[in-house]
């Protein structure tokens with residue numbers, strides 16, 4: 001491809017990559033089934049004593065919960081074949097080991113083949129090009145989940161090494177900065193960087209404390225977000241999750257930057273699940289100025305079911321993170 005000056009444009013993965021699936025390792029399969037199917041309203045695509053597979057669109061599987069003694073989260077990124085080659089070349093150049101898997105492991109995730117490596121914070125990353133699709137009519141409770149070229153949703157990751165983490169996303173995935181948010185949360189000054197790899201406002205939010213670098217979260221991702229088509233889809237899921245007894249970490253509110261109207265529920269694995277409806281559209285995402293918004297929310301998003309004990313535990317984890325090294329691949 002030539003650019004307007006007649007030079008060959010540098011190859012990029014931007015626009016050719018999206019969050020494809022999330023694989024959760026957890027001992028709490030039964031709770032996850034209630035949370036995802038009865039609460040959020042995803043379709044149960046498959047269930048065994050070893051795993052649950054959930055569907056929200058034409059992909060055979062989007063969220064997979066695998067029975068495990070420990071909690072963990074793996075992020076599966078769908079890349080078009082050329083973008084996949086580019087990413088694999090970059091990983092090789094950085095001496096980051098990549099393994100491949102097919103057969104049963106790929107089938108569990110609803111893909112034909114996958115490439116796996118360890119990213120920042122020892123986060124497990126997987127890449128794939130060919131999802132398995134399911135043409136059967138979808139049986140979900142919301143009117144629709146918003147996916148398509150924007151992918152499954154976004155993840156937020158806390159880090160004590162934000163510069164290295166952002167450099168990783170930019171160098172390996174060609175991520176672009178959409179904007180930033182500064183806020184004071186539970187008495188701690190936070191800075192968020194929102195990165196996009198396709199037209200979705202962000203597929204990754206990188207959260208870091210300002211000043212002393214703390215990581216108050218036990219889980220590798222702080223939250224996973226998915227979007228639904230209407231505001232009623234958001235409030236209906238909120239009501240179902242409450243009725244089922246799941247904790248709401250943050251009440252319904254609206255974000256300053258992408259204008260997402262959402263709430264955060266606590267998953268059985270303890271990371272948060274944000275369900276949102278995006279009112280603003282993303283038509284000008286390539287030309288919007290990279291502003292620093294003050295505060296994560298215009299209204300709402302108030303802490304809801306967090307007890308004082310849980311709050312103190314979070315502060316304690318933040319302090320103990322000071323003494324834990326955080327892995328970074330480069």
Ligand SMILES: [Fe+2]
Nearest residue numbers: 156223225274
């Ligand atoms: Fe979010």
